[in-house]
Amino acid sequence: SRHGLSSIGSSWFRRASTLVRLLFAALHNGYYRNIESVVEELAGRGHDIFLGTERADSALGGQVIVDRLTQRWPRVSAGPVARREQRTRFLVTKVRFALDYLRYLDPAYTETSGLLDRAEARTPIAILALSRRGWLGSAAVRRRLARLLDAIDHATPPSPDIERFLDAQRPDVVIITPLIGLIASSQIDLLRSAQRRGIPTAVCVWSWDHLSSKAIIRDAPDRLFVWNGVQAQEAIGMHAIPADRPVALFVGRAAHEARCTHEDERLGRQVDVLLVLGHIAGDRLVAEFAEL
Numbered sequence: 001s002r003h004g005l006s007s008i009g010s011s012w013f014r015r016a017s018t019l020v021r022l023l024f025a026a027l028h029n030g031y032y033r034n035i036e037s038v039v040e041e042l043a044g045r046g047h048d049i050f051l052g053t054e055r056a057d058s059a060l061g062g063q064v065i066v067d068r069l070t071q072r073w074p075r076v077s078a079g080p081v082a083r084r085e086q087r088t089r090f091l092v093t094k095v096r097f098a099l100d101y102l103r104y105l106d107p108a109y110t111e112t113s114g115l116l117d118r119a120e121a122r123t124p125i126a127i128l129a130l131s132r133r134g135w136l137g138s139a140a141v142r143r144r145l146a147r148l149l150d151a152i153d154h155a156t157p158p159s160p161d162i163e164r165f166l167d168a169q170r171p172d173v174v175i176i177t178p179l180i181g182l183i184a185s186s187q188i189d190l191l192r193s194a195q196r197r198g199i200p201t202a203v204c205v206w207s208w209d210h211l212s213s214k215a216i217i218r219d220a221p222d223r224l225f226v227w228n229g230v231q232a233q234e235a236i237g238m239h240a241i242p243a244d245r246p247v248a249l250f251v252g253r254a255a256h257e258a259r260c261t262h263e264d265e266r267l268g269r270q271v272d273v274l275l276v277l278g279h280i281a282g283d284r285l286v287a288e289f290a291e292l
Contacts, residue, residue: 019045027055
């Protein structure tokens with residue numbers, strides 16, 4: 001598969017001689033459960049690392065992991081990630097929820113999935129009214145409305161708070177997880193601000209089923225790290241990610257794919273995963289990688 005690790009090319013995996021600053025941006029500290037040993041490996045190589053979170057700690061208990069990493073490695077720090085200001089957050093959040101709802105009206109998403117019901121609770125009333133009157137039954141109509149909403153979303157000015165945050169952090173690469181949650185988040189705004197500055201970006205898909213059960217990936221990062229070849233195809237087919245962006249971590253590892261269960265998701269470090277992280281060396285992306 002073109003999305004497997006072996007097909008990317010050995011030169012892509014050479015160890016960089018340049019030490020860089022990596023900005024991790026997680027929705028909450030619980031997401032660091034699956035990449036703790038990657039952070040350990042990168043810290044051990046001497047890179048500066050910031051472990052950021054948009055929200056308070058979760059029931060997954062990730063604060064303990066972040067505390068352990070910052071206490072062990074002097075070049076690892078942690079703190080909050082800036083969010084979009086309230087005055088513009090409400091509008092873009094509603095627009096993005098509406099886009100997700102339009103996605104779930106597609107016949108590819110069955111009624112038994114429960115996604116449409118979950119989306120309705122967050123969708124603007126005007127969009128729901130159009131749907132209940134049958135005006136969104138046509139795929140062509142949905143596409144036109146989605147293009148309009150997407151244009152509104154992208155026309156929203158950058159967040160000054162996020163811009164100041166990036167000014168202060170000065171990262172060489174931004175790694176975001178999960179990006180595709182079904183809740184209000186400013187992670188997409190952080191991704192866009194980083195991309196406007198020419199900072200390489202990566203997104204780590206946290207769970208094996210997130211591309212089919214969560215929100216749309218609205219902007220393609222430089223690298224999208226997925227669990228397996230199926231997810232790589234979902235990224236291309238369902239999220240319109242360019243074919244050279246997904247990196248499937250389980251391709252060619254059938255025994256490990258078989259272990260990709262819900263239990264593995266809950267106990268993330270029991271899964272033997274290769275996580276590849278792109279960063280700057282000279283003027284091109286190379287990779288640092290670690291085995292969990």
